Amino acid sequence: MTKTPRLTAENSSLLVVDIQDKLLAKMPRADGLVRNAAFLLDVAALLGVPVRATEQYPKGIGPTTAEIARRLPAPAAAKTAFSCCGAGTVLEELEMLQRPNVVVVGMETHVCVQQTTLDLLDAGLHVVLPTDAVAAWGETDHAAALRRMEKAGATVTTAEAVAFEWVRDATHPHFKALSQLVIARRG
Numbered sequence: 001m002t003k004t005p006r007l008t009a010e011n012s013s014l015l016v017v018d019i020q021d022k023l024l025a026k027m028p029r030a031d032g033l034v035r036n037a038a039f040l041l042d043v044a045a046l047l048g049v050p051v052r053a054t055e056q057y058p059k060g061i062g063p064t065t066a067e068i069a070r071r072l073p074a075p076a077a078a079k080t081a082f083s084c085c086g087a088g089t090v091l092e093e094l095e096m097l098q099r100p101n102v103v104v105v106g107m108e109t110h111v112c113v114q115q116t117t118l119d120l121l122d123a124g125l126h127v128v129l130p131t132d133a134v135a136a137w138g139e140t141d142h143a144a145a146l147r148r149m150e151k152a153g154a155t156v157t158t159a160e161a162v163a164f165e166w167v168r169d170a171t172h173p174h175f176k177a178l179s180q181l182v183i184a185r186r187g
Helices: 030-047 090-096 109-122 139-152 159-167 175-186
Strands: 012-017 051-056 077-079 101-107 126-130 155-157
Touching (some): 012 090, 012 109, 030 051, 030 101, 030 159, 030 175, 051 090, 109 139, 126 139, 126 159, 139 155, 159 175
Parallel strands (some): 012 051, 012 101, 051 077, 101 126
């Protein structure tokens, strides 16, 4: 079995996939998805983890939801391909970062998230999927996609687990700020 790299803020990037209002309206776990993705964006900003984002056919589906868009360091890349690797230079940008771990959040788990994950794995990157920060309309689709991606080599975890692995120790200079983000997320 191939050993996967442990997450650090220095070896990770965050990819936000298609968190758009028209899609969110159909998601049974929309509030949790937005809360957990926003939390990871806040932690990424705190720790200097690079972020990339995409929007699926924004002309028809609309823009990224405001709660997420205001946290993005750059506008989301528009795409029509389901995989983010088909969105302009997203894959090349992730590869140029030379960070082997890509934390993927967004929707839908069984379409854009899954196709992106499979493409990132094929490109030699390690994908980490916080289950509470990805969603699909149907729970069966969500669960089946998570199983498939894990079998393909992705690591399934949670948003909070990612954040604590990024800081690794209570003596980390940003641990208190992270703790405040955790408390705010839970509140």
